[in-house]
Amino acid sequence: MGGPWISDEREDPPIPLGLNEMTIPRAAILASIGTIAILLLSVIWVGWGAYVFVGQLDKAFATVDEDSLKQGDRWSWEVMLLFETCEPRDDAWAWPENLSAQDEPFWLPGELSCEWEHQGAQDRAVFAINNAGNETLDLQVSLSTENVVVTHPSGGVLTVEPDTAELVALQVTGDIEEETFVITVAHATVSEARVELEVHLLADSTSMDLHSSPGQRMTVHYQVWIYDTGEDLDEGDLPATAGEDPMCDTGAPWLCYIKGFGWGLVGLDCEFDRCALFDGSTHRVLLPPELAYKDRPDREPANNQWLLFELSINELYL
Numbered sequence: 077m078g079g080p081w082i083s084d085e086r087e088d089p090p091i092p093l094g095l096n097e098m099t100i101p102r103a104a105i106l107a108s109i110g111t112i113a114i115l116l117l118s119v120i121w122v123g124w125g126a127y128v129f130v131g132q133l134d135k136a137f138a139t140v141d142e143d144s145l146k147q148g149d150r151w152s153w154e155v156m157l158l159f160e161t162c163e164p165r166d167d168a169w170a171w172p173e174n175l176s177a178q179d180e181p182f183w184l185p186g187e188l189s190c191e192w193e194h195q196g197a198q199d200r201a202v203f204a205i206n207n208a209g210n211e212t213l214d215l216q217v218s219l220s221t222e223n224v225v226v227t228h229p230s231g232g233v234l235t236v237e238p239d240t241a242e243l244v245a246l247q248v249t250g251d252i253e254e255e256t257f258v259i260t261v262a263h264a265t266v267s268e269a270r271v272e273l274e275v276h277l278l279a280d281s282t283s284m285d286l287h288s289s290p291g292q293r294m295t296v297h298y299q300v301w302i303y304d305t306g307e308d309l310d311e312g313d314l315p316a317t318a319g320e321d322p323m324c325d326t327g328a329p330w331l332c333y334i335k336g337f338g339w340g341l342v343g344l345d346c347e348f349d350r351c352a353l354f355d356g357s358t359h360r361v362l363l364p365p366e367l368a369y370k371d372r373p374d375r376e377p378a379n380n381q382w383l384l385f386e387l388s389i390n391e392l393y394l
Contacts, residue, residue, distance in 0.1 A: 144211050145269050147181055152209025153236065154182055155261050155273040157190035158202050158243075158340055160360040160384060165189040165274050174304045175382040176365070181208035181239075183364045189274040195357055196283035199248045200227070200343035203273060204336075205261055206366060207236040214264040221257035223249055224277065228290055228319070233264075241366040243339045245290055245319070254278045284345035284357065286392060290319025295390040296341060303362060303382040313390060318342045336367030340387055350392040361385045 145152055156162060164171060169186040172178055183206055192201050207213050217232035219225070226232040228245035236242045255277045263269035288294060299311040315331060317323075318341040324332040340361035347354045361384070368383045369375040 140263070140266050142266060142269065145209065145213075145263060145266060147209050150182070151263075151269050151271050152207060152211070153213055153215065153261065153271055154184065154187075154206050154208065155259060155271055156183060156188055156204050156206070156364075157192065157273065157275065158204060158336065158359075158361045158363070159190060159192065160362040161191040161193075162188040162362075163190075165272075176302075176304050176380060182206070183208075183366075187272055187274070189276065191276045191278070193278055193280045194248050194252070195280050195287065195345040196285075197248055197251050199287045199345065200289060201246050202243050202339045202342050203246070203259065204241050204243055204339075204364075204367060205234070205236055206241045206364070207238055210238050212237055216262050216264055217244055218260045218262070219246075219257060220260070221255060223252050223255060224257060224275075225249055239366075241335075241364070243319075243335070243367075245339075245342055248277070251283075252277060252279060280357075282357075285348045286346040286350060288318045288341055288344045288346075288389065288392060290342055291322070292318045293393045294318065294341065294344075296344075297388050297390055298337075299386045300378075301384045302377065303384045307377065309378060309383075316341060318344070334363070334368050336361065336363035336383075337385065339367075340385055341389075344387065344389045344392075346389055346392045351389040352391055356389045356392075358386060358388045361387060 164185075165187040166189070169184075172185070175183075190203075194201070205215065213236045215234055215236060217226055217234070224246050226244060227247045228243075232244070234242055234244070257275055257277065259273040259275060261271050261273075294316060295313060296316050297311075297313050300309045301307060302309060314333075316333065317338055319338055321330070321332060321338060323330040340359055340363070344359055345357040347356070363383045363385065365371075365380050365382065368381070369378045370380060372379045
């Protein structure tokens with residue numbers, strides 16, 4: 077059988093491939109240009125992401141000068157349970173006669189041992205971390221027990237700015253009669269830089285059904301004194317939110333209180349009636365100036381004073 081080259085049928089003329097007679101459609105050219113542009117943008121995006129990632133790694137593993145984490149011979153942060161149940165750990169130092177008169181950046185001269193009397197499983201308590209130094213601290217909280225967990229902040233990781241204090245919430249996970257455990261607050265990158273708080277946990281004779289948690293609303297009865305002098309400052313009833321009140325960050329008209337007041341409400345307890353019929357538990361909360369009225373001359377005589385609050389729930393809302 078003959079091939080096309082011997083056919084008597086007229087063959088199609090050859091198609092020239094010169095520049096003046098391009099056979100590639102314009103749409104294909106535009107699509108190719110678009111593809112190249114997308115590839116270039118992708119390369120730039122990936123490159124920028126890699127650059128940022130490497131920078132974050134460098135920051136994470138950067139060498140921290142240990143001296144910058146100290147105030148004198150101490151690490152520049154300290155830890156304190158908010159309850160008025162703390163004392164010098166192992167009797168290593170003497171409790172100051174007047175807390176507000178101390179001329180030191182620290183709240184107290186050393187580490188503490190505190191008592192937490194809980195009202196049953198799921199009860200809560202709060203401790204404070206004070207940054208007495210000049211550097212921002214990235215810290216990690218760990219506990220020496222499995223019967224208590226950190227519920228705020230998530231993962232127990234937090235940043236504390238200089239000359240400020242942050243709060244950490246704890247929760248009992250079971251019916252524990254008595255246990256002593258240690259809270260360790262360590263620097264994120266300098267493992268030997270750590271401060272401890274010893275907590276003696278024991279069950280109260282009365283167990284209650286409900287325990288207030290951060291963000292929960294309630295009405296409370298309060299009484300407040302200047303801790304060092306015993307001066308009675310105020311007493312009354314207020315609507316309040318345990319922990320941080322999200323409304324206070326909105327700029328809307330709202331009742332907002334000192335930082336330590338809201339966190340002192342975390343872990344207050346009620347029976348099934350939500351304290352409408354039966355009395356709940358009472359917290360005696362000790363607040364340093366950073367959690368109360370530091371440098372607030374408009375709040376005399378509470379300005380720069382340690383304050384002692386007695387708090388109880390009138391009614392716990394859903």
